[in-house]
Every structure is written in C-alpha cells, then in structure tokens.
Amino acid sequence: MHRPFFGSVLALSGQLACGMLIGENSSERERMMTVANPFPPLQATIAQAESWTAYLNACQDELRSQQDQNAIASIEHTFGIGVQLGELLPITWRAAFHCLFRPSLARWNSAKEFEAFRQQIRALFYTVREAMDGARKIAAMLEALTGRQPAGLDRLLKAIEQARELEEQVFRDWPSFVEPRLTADSLPVDEALAEALDITVDEARQKMAARRHQLNAKPE
Amino acid sequence: MKHGKKWRPGAINSMPNRSERVQYKVQLDALVRRQMTRWNLSDELLIDVHIRLQDELPRSPTTLLQQDPAWFDSEGMVFGFDLIDPVNRMLVHAFRFQVFYHVDEQTLLVARGAHVAAEGL
Numbered sequence: 403m404h405r406p407f408f409g410s411v412l413a414l415s416g417q418l419a420c421g422m423l424i425g426e427n428s429s430e431r432e433r434m435m436t437v438a439n440p441f442p443p444l445q446a447t448i449a450q451a452e453s454w455t456a457y458l459n460a461c462q463d464e465l466r467s468q469q470d471q472n473a474i475a476s477i478e479h480t481f482g483i484g485v486q487l488g489e490l491l492p493i494t495w496r497a498a499f500h501c502l503f504r505p506s507l508a509r510w511n512s513a514k515e516f517e518a519f520r521q522q523i524r525a526l527f528y529t530v531r532e533a534m535d536g537a538r539k540i541a542a543m544l545e546a547l548t549g550r551q552p553a554g555l556d557r558l559l560k561a562i563e564q565a566r567e568l569e570e571q572v573f574r575d576w577p578s579f580v581e582p583r584l585t586a587d588s589l590p591v592d593e594a595l596a597e598a599l600d601i602t603v604d605e606a607r608q609k610m611a612a613r614r615h616q617l618n619a620k621p622e
Numbered sequence: 623m624k625h626g627k628k629w630r631p632g633a634i635n636s637m638p639n640r641s642e643r644v645q646y647k648v649q650l651d652a653l654v655r656r657q658m659t660r661w662n663l664s665d666e667l668l669i670d671v672h673i674r675l676q677d678e679l680p681r682s683p684t685t686l687l688q689q690d691p692a693w694f695d696s697e698g699m700v701f702g703f704d705l706i707d708p709v710n711r712m713l714v715h716a717f718r719f720q721v722f723y724h725v726d727e728q729t730l731l732v733a734r735g736a737h738v739a740a741e742g743l
Contacts (some may be wrong), residue, residue, distance in 0.1 A: 440643055503660075549635035575652060588731060591676035598659060610676065615671045 441501040444522050447494050451529035458536030465543045478544055478552050484537020485554045485599040488561025491530045492568055498523065520578060534562050567605050631727045646680035647729045654719065654735045666708040671717060674703055675732060679721070683730055687721055693722040697732060715739045
C-alpha cells in the first residue's frame with residue numbers, strides 16, 4: 403500500500419507557499435498571494451494537519467483491506483497524532499491572535515491582510531478538525547478489530563469538542579469582508595461612542611454635544 | 623397659455639430634493655467599532671469622528687458617498703474626511719469608511735474603516 407505521506411507534505415507545502423487554502427478559487431489564491439503573512443507557523447500547521455489527514459485516510463484504507471497485527475500496531479501508534487494536533491490547535495490560535503493584535507505591530511492592517519488572516523484561521527480549524535476526525539474514525543475501526551479503544555481516545559474526543567467550541571467562539575464576532583454583512587450587532591453612533599469610551603450613552607451624547615458647541619464656537 | 627393659481631414654475635418650487643427628506647440613520651457595524659478601538663485615537667478625536675458620522679453623513683449621503691475603487695475592493699461606497707488632531711495640530715488624520723445602504727433605504731451601515739495619520743499632511 404502507498405501511504406501518500408511525504409509526497410503529500412511536499413505537494414501541500416508547495417501549494418501553501420503560494421497561499422492555497424481550503425475552498426479557494428484561483429482569484430482568491432491570487433488575492434492571498436499579495437498579502438503579507440503575519441504569522442508563518444500558521445501555514446506550517448495547516449500543511450501539517452492536511453498531510454496527516456491524507457495519511458490517516460490512507461491508514462483507514464489499509465485497515466479495510468488488510469488487518470494483520472503489524473499493520474494494526476503501526477496504525478494504533480499513529481493514531482496519537484490526531485490527539486497531538488487537536489491539543490496544538492488552541493495554542494496555535496492564541497499565538498496567531500497575539501501576533502496579529504499585539505500593539506508592537508503596525509497600527510492597522512489592510513482589509514486584504516485582515517481577510518486573508520481570517521481565511522487562514524478558517525483553514526487551520528478546518529484542517530485540524532479533519533485530521534482529528536480521521537483519527538476518530540481510525541479509533542472506531544481499531545476498536546472494532548481489536549475489541550479495545552486505542553490509548554488517548556478520551557483526549558481526542560475532548561480535543562474535538564474543544565475545537566468545535568473554540569471555532570464557534572472565534573468566528574461568532576469576526577465577520578468576513580467578503581461574506582454577506584448583517585446589521586444585527588450594529589449600533590447607533592452615540593451608543594458606539596459610549597461603548598468605545600466605556601461610558602453611558604447619555605454621557606456620550608453630552609460629550610458630543612459639548613464638542614459640537616466647542617466646534618461651533620471656534621470653527622477650524 | 624395661462625396657468626392656474628396652483629401652478630408654479632419649477633425654479634421656485636420649494637419642494638426639497640429626495641435625499642434631504644429622508645431621515646437617515648447611521649449604524650456602526652461591530653467590525654468597524656473594533657477597528658476604531660484598534661486605531662488608539664484620543665478620546666477627543668474619537669468624539670470628532672463619531673460627530674462626523676452622526677451629523678454629516680446622514681445629512682446628504684447621496685452627495686457625500688462616493689464609489690472609489692481604491693478602497694475596500696470597490697464594495698459599497700466610501701465616506702471620507704480628514705481631521706486635524708485636537709491635541710497635536712501638526713498631525714492630520716485621514717479616515718475612510720465603507721458604507722452600505724440597508725434594505726430599508728433609511729439606514730446607512732458603516733461596515734469598516736481605514737485610518738492613517740501623518741504630520742503636515
């Protein structure tokens with residue numbers, strides 16, 4: 403059996419070096435290629451998860467076709483990568499978030515950069531969750547074959563649930579520039595100012611009124 | 623031809639144009655609010671920006687809003703203005719906001735923004 407491990411690593415590294423991410427079309431790829439990468443380990447983590455997903459899928463095929471003890475032992479050993487990738491996900495996300503928003507970086511990012519970063523984070527969650535799902539399927543197959551659960555299954559299931567919750571939390575208030583916009587969480591201007599200054603809406607209105615008065619008294 | 627008393631030439635018709643009659647509301651999307659927080663503007667400047675969005679934009683959006691392919695991937699319309707920093711008058715802040723008309727045609731949704739500051743711009 404041919405497990406497309408090293409080949410897929412090289413191929414995927416090449417694709418990702420050109421900014422190719424899950425679900426992108428060619429114009430999207432061109433767009434991604436033009437923006438700076440604020441956190442290089444992000445692409446490496448995506449490539450790693452993608453290549454492990456391909457490998458774990460190949461392992462499933464192997465378990466279906468041949469079930470000798472050596473193959474089972476080898477694949478049982480490999481299953482642990484799903485756990486490792488899952489547990490690495492929140493750490494990677496926190497580091498990427500810190501890299502983008504820490505004050506020592508540029509004062510503002512272009513819309514393209516911000517959107518490209520969002521798409522990469524999307525790809526991170528997608529690929530890692532795919533890899534973990536592949537590992538979970540292997541665990542089920544191994545259990546059916548051997549009658550016992552592979553070591554670390556409880557950690558994997560916990561990581562899968564944590565990844566689902568984290569992804570929901572990350573993107574709940576992070577709208578895309580290219581997806582349809584909703585006004586559900588928009589605010590009137592005075593309420594927005596109150597939120598920004600951490601004061602009441604009445605206080606915000608008073609500040610605006612005072613400033614208007616000042617501007618009218620001394621027009622610039 | 624002799625016109626009746628109710629007939630008036632167009633030039634003296636006092637009917638305001640359509641854009642002045644609509645009471646526009648401005649709403650700021652969560653994204654642009656977060657962006658403004660990240661710009662680290664002084665409180666005074668933040669108030670000035672909000673005053674521009676509250677007072678100027680809804681007054682005549684058809685005049686103020688422009689399509690500008692240089693901003694926001696040509697999506698929506700752009701409301702832009704420059705402000706002198708109230709604290710440091712040598713510093714000029716340029717703001718560009720992407721604005722969409724809501725389906726109710728009375729709400730102007732400010733979706734995102736861009737800010738750059740330069741001395742003696």
